[in-house]
Amino acid sequence: MLTQTTIRHDSIHPALKSARSVAPTSARVVIAGTEPLAETMRLMGAVMSHSRNSEIFGQSESADYLYKVMGGCVRTYKTLNDGRRQISGFYLPGEVFGLGYDDEHTVSAEAIADSKVLVITRSAVNALAGHDPAIARELFTVVARELRRAQDRVLLLIKSAQERVAGFLLEMADRMSANDAVELPMSRQDIADYLGLTIETVSRTLTALECSAVIELLTSRQIVLRNRAALSRMVG
Amino acid sequence: MLTQTTIRHDSIHPALKSARSVAPTSARVVIAGTEPLAETMRLMGAVMSHSRNSEIFGQSESADYLYKVMGGCVRTYKTLNDGRRQISGFYLPGEVFGLGYDDEHTVSAEAIADSKVLVITRSAVNALAGHDPAIARELFTVVARELRRAQDRVLLLIKSAQERVAGFLLEMADRMSANDAVELPMSRQDIADYLGLTIETVSRTLTALECSAVIELLTSRQIVLRNRAALSRMVG
């Protein structure tokens, strides 16, 4: 059922020190980053490269680091003991992940495409937050956003397949701020595991949406939203 | 579909001042409450009484307050425009809700049973958090816990009906710290809307569990867990 394969660790994870030497200057800062947290991460963090499908951290590793996607795309997920996989979130450039877990991660994280990820120790961030209320507040905001997304997905999961897919497309278009033309970095299996559906249902739903001229499939990963209003109506 | 009826507001919500006069001393503090936040809420908050099914706040009201259940039980939920309802969470005595929303609530809150709720303005809490890192950290922890619960429910929602119900029973037993004997404060409809199932499916699943001697139904709301191991095995 799970199609994950090559877990190539081209940069060993806990080797923050060695990673630090790699690319502190090559940090291609994507978002403006004038907020205290972004600036702090840029100054104190190290950029690590992760090739497609490589693991960034594991489900029960201690949550010592905080991560920010600088390029590429990351998925976090949980695996049930029977093999089913639930993707908890996709993270696009500029987004922070690894937050909101007390002592240990409750999810694993992998690069979906070749990615650059900024890493900083949580202890450093916590120390800063203890001194600077602005940073504390910002961390709080990031977790609050994460919470809202989780709650939105709970809402999504009680809906029909069509509603879920429509909601997914709108969310992605929104987050990529790509006007109507969406380039999906993830596979159908990833989408299915995110929406709690099967690849077949996702595929069928997409073709159905194309038939009703709501979307257009240039390639399987390049989707054009032709009728946002109709999509919005679908999500309920 | 929705069985909510009598929205009796025996204490008008924004009237914090009048409510304050009601019962600041009747605050039957349930948990030890030596943490800074609990102490602050006790000192600065007001206790309001809400009768069964009365609204505590609405889906798009500004999120000016923070709440703590002192007695009874509260549900938060979202309603889709087609009438479907998703319960986002149940809150038992000692638990805090109303947190994790930026400017306005994204959920509504109602008392499931007659309840006492401690209320404090968010601005007061935020001000405190700005000065006292310990309080800021505690708020953070509360949101992080909320996040974890939301993520757990996402995981629950991709599972079978039996797994969902088993998970629900274990969660409730856990949170009520009532050894094996669980007294559910909520109706089958509430459970169904929480788990993304129908009342019929919830009911059938419970009877099936009883037939396999995993649980015992004293009354419809009093459930005894006869075989926790089996339940745990079911949740996957």
Next chain:
DNA sequence: CGACCATTTGATATGGATCAAGCGATGTGG
């Protein structure tokens, strides 16, 4: 070109929803 992988498409099976009825507890008025 050929192997491999992701995606689509088709046929069938099934878990849970829906529709419908019965049951038990609780409360209310006569």
Next chain:
DNA sequence: CCACATCGCTTGATCCATATCAAATGGTCG
């Protein structure tokens, strides 16, 4: 105190959306 209405819950019969099983198609890379 009892008849009866009401409400929450359970049980039964049927239907449908999505899963599952299976195969074809298409795109990519050596």
